[in-house]
Amino acid sequence: MSAPGTHPTPSDAPTGPTAVAPSASVGADPKRKPRRELLAASVGSVVEAYDWTIYGVLAPYFAEQLFPGSSPTARLIAAYLGFALGFLVRPLGSVIIGRLTDTRGRRFGLTLTVGLIAAGSLVLAIVPGHAAIGIGAPLIVVAARLVQGLSVGAENxxxxxxxxxxAPDRHRYFYSAVSYGGVVLGSALSFIVLSVLLGVFGEAGVEDGAWRLAFVFGALLGLTALWIRRGAAESEVFAEDARERGGVSPWPVLRSHLRQLAVVFGIASGATTVFYFLTVDFPAYAQDAGAASKEEASGALLLGMAALLTGMLGAGRVADRIGALPVLRIGFAGLAFGSVPLLAGMVAGRVPVQLVTVVLLFLLGMPLAVSNVFVGRLFPPAVRAVAVGLPTALAISLFGGTFPALAELLRSADHGDWVPWWPAITCAAALLASWGVREHPLPANPIPE
Incomplete structure (x- = not known):
């Protein structure tokens, strides 16, 4: 294999239908700044996760002003419908913007996605209320969320x-972990902003309009990310590949990678189901099971999020030494076979709720850490953004966006104890899917201690 700072030679590149293209890695050109490029990639993940999550977090506070309805419950349901519609267009965004990224360049795609989601936040910050413009208010809100859904579908x-x-060859999976860690930080930031608003303005003040400040903050955060990304260098691998391929259609390439597309879908399905179970539904599950109150479970999730970030960074380091597949498989195996017994122990009062969140989110951090770069290297540059984005967006829409509703349906039918089985089953499927591809070659030189 090639030494750090060089392209792998043909003899180093994997072969066969599941191999990554020889140009998948780029060396450390002295003029390039890998850390600046990592920052450019990661900052958008923070903005994406914040702007996407803050809508759901604030919906109970702005639904009264922006949506019509015969009761507060009807208005809140309408607000959440706007949240759900954003999920539906994510696959479309992954195709449209992903294709632009694969033809116009990575920097073009990075600036477009963060610009769109920031624009959506700005619209949500200034949209007049339902009392002022009637049905126009919810229509504008839904339009802004659809734009953000298109953006989020292509951002990651x-x-x-x-x-x-x-990413440098010897640190590719650590860079992968840092870039995906922006999603965790952005989600946590949304809850921090809500806590600050409630502390400063109180619940009544937030409902009266202080909620708009959270969207203003999201727009400013997006503009900052846009400035950072505009100064980032274009990917040399993309530029070289674009010169060589000319105007070749990507669809034959995608058809020749159907196995890899299926693997990405399987991996994303397992990860997103667990993520939405733990970060969205877990407080309701714990309370319904009598294991903890919603407040106690939400507090335990703060420890779990810290464990998630720790697990991701540690898993990235380990994967750079031993490969991505062992790390990914250990995480999914732990979730597939350990989550149901661990949660059963919590319900029985034998396992503290804090320990449950820490263990499960730490395990989730392992596949999340390596997924960005691992699945990216399954495809040639000509289709990389679309090939990663489409199956991932479909998995998130089908498994992530629907999980809270599925869990609530099971609880309403007195089958709340079935809820943990769905994440466990999808993780078992993700574990099986991981055997559909081979490990990428590791750098020849070990990482220094």
Whole structure:
């Protein structure tokens, strides 16, 4: 294999239908700044996760002003419908913007996605209320969320393609972990902003309009990310590949990678189901099971999120030494076979709720850490953004966006004890899917201690 700072030679590149293209890694050109490129990729993940999550967090506070309805419950349901519609367009965004990223360049895609989601936040910050413009208010809100859904559908695969092509060989999975860690930080930031608003304005003040400040903050955060990304260098791998391929259609390439597309879908399905179970539904599950109150479970999730970030960074370091597949498989195996017994122990009062969140989110951090670069390297640069984005967005829409509703349906039918089985089953499927591809070659030189 090639030494750090060089492209792998043909003899180093894997072969066969599941191998990554020889140009999947780029060396350390003295003029390039890998850390600046990592920052450019990661900052968008923070903005994406914050702007996407803050809508759901604030919906109970702005639903009264922006949505019509015969009761507060009807208005809140309408607000959540706007949240759900954003999920539906994510696959479309992964195709449209992903294709632009694969033709116009990684930097173009990075700036477009963060610009769109920031624009959506700005619209949500200034949209007049339902009392002022009637049905126009919810229509504007839904339009803004659809734009953000298109952006979010392409943001992570675009960042994944960029990190795949710019990360140093010896630290590729650590860079992958850092770039995906922005999603965790952005989600946590949304709850921090809500806590600050409630502390400063109180619940009544937030409902009266202080909620708009959270969207203003999201827009400013997006503009900052846009400035950072505009100064980032274009991927050398993309530029070289674009010169060589000319105007070749990507669809034959995608058809020749159907196995890899299925593997990405399987991996994303397992990860997103567990993520939404633990970060969205877990407080309701714990309270319904009598294991903890919603407040106690939410507090335990703070420890779990810290464990998630720790697990991701540690798993990235380990994967750079031993490969991504062992790390990914250990995480999914632990979730597939350990989550149901661990949660049963929590319900029985034998396992503290804090320990449950820490263990499960730490295990989830293992596949999340390596996924950005690992799945990116399954595809050639000509289709990388689309090929990563489409199956991932479909998995999130089908498994992540629907999980809270599925869990609530099971609880309403007195089958709340069935809820943990669905994440466990999807993780078992993800574990099986991981055997559909081979490990990428590791750098020849070990990482220094």
């Amino acid at each position: 695969p675009t960042a994944a393609a960029y990190v795949t092509e710019t």
